[in-house]
């Protein structure tokens with residue numbers, strides 16, 4: 001089992017100064033691309049303003065790579081324990097937290113395409129939880145949704161074969177009524193899927209050297225330094241003014257290589273981000289939620305909705321040592337890249353990354369889902385979630401084409417990050433237009449902005465009951481979720 005604490009982070013706090021930064025929810029503006037409708041009009045966000053924390057900077061905490069209980073070419077076994085702990089995020093009182101195999105967040109589970117994975121999940125909390133593998137293409141029975149709770153003190157073992165390509169996935173709880181709170185208090189971990197095709201590309205992949213996970217979360221610390229969910233709660237999405245990256249306040253990384261890969265994960269309950277580089281340089285996006293894109297895509301402004309992931313490569317070749325470089329959210333530097341004088345050449349950015357298949361749509365079953373409302377009034381096709389009701393059915397192997405609509409007016413509505421379990425999909429169109437180049441890969445989460453209509457295509461490979469829902473976790477808890485039975 002992992003050592004209990006993987007980061008004593010944050011000691012000096014100088015209080016909060018800084019400028020509030022409103023977070024817009026517009027789409028990426030890309031080189032040579034036109035952006036999705038965005039920005040100019042009110043985005044109906046109810047997010048609190050972000051405030052830069054004027055703490056001393058701290059080295060970005062790195063989630064430990066979880067040591068397998070057993071591993072060989074065909075199989076790997078892990079033990080994941082949900083537990084409570086404390087963290088010294090800032091000066092003063094320690095913060096009570098939840099974590100996997102540690103105090104806050106969780107480790108990285110590394111799995112290979114073709115391997116059979118066994119995960120012993122153990123709940124050391126005083127309440128039920130579940131272990132959901134977000135983005136994993138797995139049978140419904142082992143997906144860890146609301147139908148597979150693990151009671152306090154209980155252990156459950158799941159086993160599945162990894163069939164999907166290399167990707168950055170994540171895991172988190174999914175019990176009805178406490179998903180949002182448990183995630184807020186720290187339950188979220190990473191799964192790295194690797195495959196031989198992507199290994200041949202020689203992308204930066206040296207963990208913590210030229211390849212960094214970056215889990216982005218916003219939190220509200222109360223006067224006692226606690227993450228008081230009930231106090232921070234908003235029915236329209238719980239947000240906080242303080243950003244944590246991998247649980248680190250005001251983080252930096254030492255960059256000793258010319259190329260650096262960032263695996264960005266929006267693990268926030270409800271906040272959307274638009275990430276830029278401080279020197280206006282484009283990031284090269286190489287992957288989205290479910291794997292590599294066909295080619296790197298230059299992205300100046302990267303939008304990440306709750307649940308979404310994006311892998312980017314930042315090329316520092318032309319920058320001088322000591323030149324300030326940071327990942328920004330609005331005007332706030334949220335991750336500083338400290339450039340070493342002599343940066344090594346390690347890893348490369350190939351012109352082609354993967355050969356994405358054309359989405360199958362022939363003979364597809366069509367479904368249409370309309371997302372409406374805000375706060376306590378959210379619904380999908382006018383209904384709120386019931387564990388006893390199967391909303392949709394599908395067959396393994398039959399192509400699906402779903403039209404996802406955000407029914408809200410463009411001026412007032414909330415955006416709803418749609419997420420589907422057990423499968424990776426492709427975006428066919430957004431408001432009738434081809435999706436931007438960086439959204440043409442495998443996806444499991446797609447943001448539906450007010451008034452938008454997004455068409456997706458996919459094919460279930462496994463049987464079971466799967467959830468689909470808004471990944472604004474408070475909307476999800478309020479019933480913006482449905483279930484599909486795949487047989």
Ligand code: C2O
Nearest residue numbers: 134174307419467
């Ligand atoms: Cu990330 Cu249904 O969850």
Ligand code: CU
Nearest residue numbers: 133134135421
């Ligand atoms: Cu999921």
Ligand code: CU
Nearest residue numbers: 416470472475
């Ligand atoms: Cu929503």
